[in-house]
Amino acid sequence: MPDDAKTVLVVDDDPDAREFLTTVLQDHGFVTATANDGAEAIAMIEQAAPDLVALDITMPEKSGVAVYRRLKQDDHLKSIPVIIITGISDEFEKFISSRRQVPPPEGYISKPVDHQKLVDMVTELLA
Amino acid sequence: MDSQYRHYFEAMPCYLTVQDREFRIVDANQRFRKDFGDFEGRYCYQVYKKRSERCEVCPVARTFRDGERHESEEQIRTLDGDELSVMVQTTPIRDEAGKITTVMEMSTDITHHTNMEKLLRRSQRRYHTLFDEVPCYITIQDPDLNIVDANRAFQENFGNGLGRKCYQAYKHRSEPCALCPVQETLDDGQPHTREEVVTSLDGKHRNVLVTTAPIPDGEGGTTGVMEMSADITDVRELEDRLTQLGLLIGSVSHGLKGLLNGLAGGMYLVDSGFTKGNEERVKKGWATVNRNVARIRSMVSDILYYAKDRVPNWEPLSAPLVAEEVCGLMESRAKDLQVQLITSVDQSAGEFEADAQAVRSLLVNLIENSLDACRLDDKQATPQVVVRLQGLADHIRYEIEDNGIGMDQETQERAFTLFFSSKGTGTGLGLFISDRIAQAHGGTIELESQPGVGTKFVVKLPRVRPTQHEPDSSDLTEKDGPHA
Numbered sequence: 001m002p003d004d005a006k007t008v009l010v011v012d013d014d015p016d017a018r019e020f021l022t023t024v025l026q027d028h029g030f031v032t033a034t035a036n037d038g039a040e041a042i043a044m045i046e047q048a049a050p051d052l053v054a055l056d057i058t059m060p061e062k063s064g065v066a067v068y069r070r071l072k073q074d075d076h077l078k079s080i081p082v083i084i085i086t087g088i089s090d091e092f093e094k095f096i097s098s099r100r101q102v103p104p105p106e107g108y109i110s111k112p113v114d115h116q117k118l119v120d121m122v123t124e125l126l127a
Numbered sequence: 128m129d130s131q132y133r134h135y136f137e138a139m140p141c142y143l144t145v146q147d148r149e150f151r152i153v154d155a156n157q158r159f160r161k162d163f164g165d166f167e168g169r170y171c172y173q174v175y176k177k178r179s180e181r182c183e184v185c186p187v188a189r190t191f192r193d194g195e196r197h198e199s200e201e202q203i204r205t206l207d208g209d210e211l212s213v214m215v216q217t218t219p220i221r222d223e224a225g226k227i228t229t230v231m232e233m234s235t236d237i238t239h240h241t242n243m244e245k246l247l248r249r250s251q252r253r254y255h256t257l258f259d260e261v262p263c264y265i266t267i268q269d270p271d272l273n274i275v276d277a278n279r280a281f282q283e284n285f286g287n288g289l290g291r292k293c294y295q296a297y298k299h300r301s302e303p304c305a306l307c308p309v310q311e312t313l314d315d316g317q318p319h320t321r322e323e324v325v326t327s328l329d330g331k332h333r334n335v336l337v338t339t340a341p342i343p344d345g346e347g348g349t350t351g352v353m354e355m356s357a358d359i360t361d362v363r364e365l366e367d368r369l370t371q372l373g374l375l376i377g378s379v380s381h382g383l384k385g386l387l388n389g390l391a392g393g394m395y396l397v398d399s400g401f402t403k404g405n406e407e408r409v410k411k412g413w414a415t416v417n418r419n420v421a422r423i424r425s426m427v428s429d430i431l432y433y434a435k436d437r438v439p440n441w442e443p444l445s446a447p448l449v450a451e452e453v454c455g456l457m458e459s460r461a462k463d464l465q466v467q468l469i470t471s472v473d474q475s476a477g478e479f480e481a482d483a484q485a486v487r488s489l490l491v492n493l494i495e496n497s498l499d500a501c502r503l504d505d506k507q508a509t510p511q512v513v514v515r516l517q518g519l520a521d522h523i524r525y526e527i528e529d530n531g532i533g534m535d536q537e538t539q540e541r542a543f544t545l546f547f548s549s550k551g552t553g554t555g556l557g558l559f560i561s562d563r564i565a566q567a568h569g570g571t572i573e574l575e576s577q578p579g580v581g582t583k584f585v586v587k588l589p590r591v592r593p594t595q596h597e598p599d600s601s602d603l604t605e606k607d608g609p610h611a
Contacts, residue, residue, distance in 0.1 A: 013503055013550065014385060014388075014389065014503070014550075014552055015502055015503070015505065016388070016389035016392050016393070016415050016418070016419065017385075017388055017389065017392060019392060019396070019411075019415070020388065020389075020391065020392025020393075020395060020396070020415075021392075023392075023395065023396060023399070023408075024395060027399060036503065036505055058381075058549075058550070060503070060532060060534075060535070060538065060549045060550070061535070061578075087381050087382075087384030087385045087388065110384070111384040111385060111387065111388040112384060112387035112388040112390070112391040113388055113391060113392075115391070115395055
C-alpha cells in the first residue's frame with residue numbers, strides 16, 4: 001500500500017455491508033476504517049479525520065443523519081467528502097429536504113451497492 | 128215548531144233531517160232539499176246512499192235503540208252526483224211521555240277536511256318510508272339526548288333505542304361523550320359533523336360519519352336534533368388495508384435492499400476471490416451469500432404469514448420437542464455467525480395446546496432477532512443466545528436471551544410495532560408477527576433489554592387454548608422468581 005494511500009471510513013451497522021465496502025475499497029488501493037454506528041463514527045472522526053466517509057443512514061444509536069450534521073457543521077471537518085449509502089431512498093429524500101444550513105452530500109449511492117460506481121465516485125472525490 | 132226555531136232549522140249550514148223508526152224522512156232543512164231534493168215519502172238510505180235497504184250500521188237506529196246521541200263518518204252522494212264526506216250526529220226527539228218518536232240527524236260536510244287528512248296521511252307515510260329506508264342510522268333526540276324516534280336501520284343494528292340515551296345505545300357508555308355533535312347543535316342551532324366509532328348489537332365496531340341538524344320549534348329555538356350516521360366502516364377498512372399495503376411494500380423493499388446489498392457483497396467476494404485465487408475469500412463470500420439467502424427466505428415467510436389471516440390448527444404439542452426442533456433449525460445459522468446457541472430445556476415441561484407452525488415461527492423470529500443482535504455487536508468477544516424452557520402449572524415459559532447490542536428505550540417501546548425496525552435490513556414484521564401469534568394463543572411476550580448488555584424475551588403460552596379457557600392476568604402472573 002503506498003504511503004499516500006487515502007483513508008475511507010465505512011459507517012454501517014450491518015457487518016456484511018462493512019465487509020463488502022471495505023474489501024472493494026482495499027482492492028482498489030484505499031485504506032479503510034470501520035464504525036458500526038453513528039456514535040462510534042463521530043468519535044473516530046474526531047480522533048483521526050479520514051479522507052472520505054461512506055455513511056449509512058439507518059443505524060441504531062446515532063443515525064447517519066446525525067453524523068452528517070455533526071460533520072458539516074464543524075469548520076475543521078466539513079471539508080471531508082461524504083457519500084451517503086442507503087437502502088431507503090425516501091428517507092434520504094426527507095433528509096435532503098429537511099437539512100438546514102448544511103450543504104448536500106458529495107455523493108449518494110443506493111443499496112444494493114454497485115461496487116464499480118462506488119470505486120469511481122471515491123476515486124473522483126479524492127483525486 | 129216555533130217559526131223562529133223553524134227559521135234556525137232551515138238556515139243551519141248542514142243537512143238536517145228528522146226520521147221515524149222506518150228511517151223515513153219526515154222533515155228536512157233547506158240545505159238538504161237543495162242538494163237532495165224533496166224528502167216526502169223517501170228513506171234516508173235511498174236519499175243519501177242510493178240504497179234500496181237500510182244500512183247495516185246506522186247511527187239513527189242506534190239512537191232509537193238506546194236513546195243516546197251517536198255519531199259516525201259517512202260517504203253520501205248528492206243529486207248532482209258529488210261524493211261528500213259527512214260527519215253524522217244523531218239525537219232523539221221525545222214526546223211528552225218521554226218516548227222516542229223520531230231522531231234528528233245532522234250531517235256536516237267534512238269533505239275538504241277529509242281530503243286534507245288523506246293527503247297528510249299519505250305524506251306522513253311517504254316520509255316515514257323514506258326515514259325507514261334511508262341507508263344510514265337516523266335518530267331524533269330531545270334536548271336531554273333521549274332517542275325519541277329511530278329509523279329501521281338504527282333499530283336493526285342498535286336495538287330499539289326509544290327512551291334510551293344516544294350514548295347508551297351507540298357507545299354503551301353511562302356518561303355523555305366529551306365531544307357531542309348533538310349537544311353542539313342544541314347549543315348553537317347549527318348542523319355539525321364528526322367521525323365516531325360506535326358498537327352495534329353484535330359487538331362490532333362501526334366507523335360512522337355523524338351529521339346533525341336542528342329541529343326548529345317555530346319560535347326561533349330548537350326542540351330536538353336529528354342525527355344521521357352514515358356507516359363508513361368498509362371505506363375505512365379499505366383505506367387501512369391500502370395504507371398497510373403501502374407500508375408493507377415500503378418496509379419490504381427497504382429490508383430487501385439491505386439483503387440484496389449483502390448478496391452483492393457476497394458475490395463480490397466470490398468473484399474477486401476466484402480472480403485472485405484466494406480460496407479463503409471465496410469461502411467467506413459464499414457464506415455471506417448463504418446467510419443472506421436464508422434471511423430473504425425468512426422475510427418471505429413473514430410476509431406470507433402477515434398477508435393472510437390463518438385459522439390456528441390446534442393440537443397438543445410437546446414443549447421440549449418444539450424448543451429442540453427450533454434450536455436445531457437455528458444451529459447452523461448461529462454457527463455461521465460464530466454465536467454460541469445454548470439450550471436449557473426442562474424435559475418435564477409437558478404439553479400445551481397450540482398451532483405448531485405458528486409457535487415455531489414465533490420462536491424462530493425471536494431467535495433470529497437475538498442472533499442479529501449478536502451479529503451487529505462487534506465488541507462482544509463471546510456472543511451467545513440462550514434458549515430456556517420451563518413448564519409451569521398453567522403455562523409454559525420460553526426465554527430467549529442474548530448478549531448482543533441491546534435496545535434503547537425507544538426501540539424497546541416500539542419493538543412489536545408493525546413495520547418498525549432499527550436495523551438497515553429489517554422489515555419490522557418479525558417481532559410484530561411473534562407478538563400476534565402469542566396473543567392468538569392467549570399468551571404474552573415480555574421484553575427486557577439494555578443497550579450494550581443484551582436482550583431477553585419471555586414468552587408465556589397457556590397450556591389450554593383460549594377458546595376453552597380465557598386466560599386472565601392471574602394465569603399469566605409470574606409464579607417463579609425473576610430469571611437470571
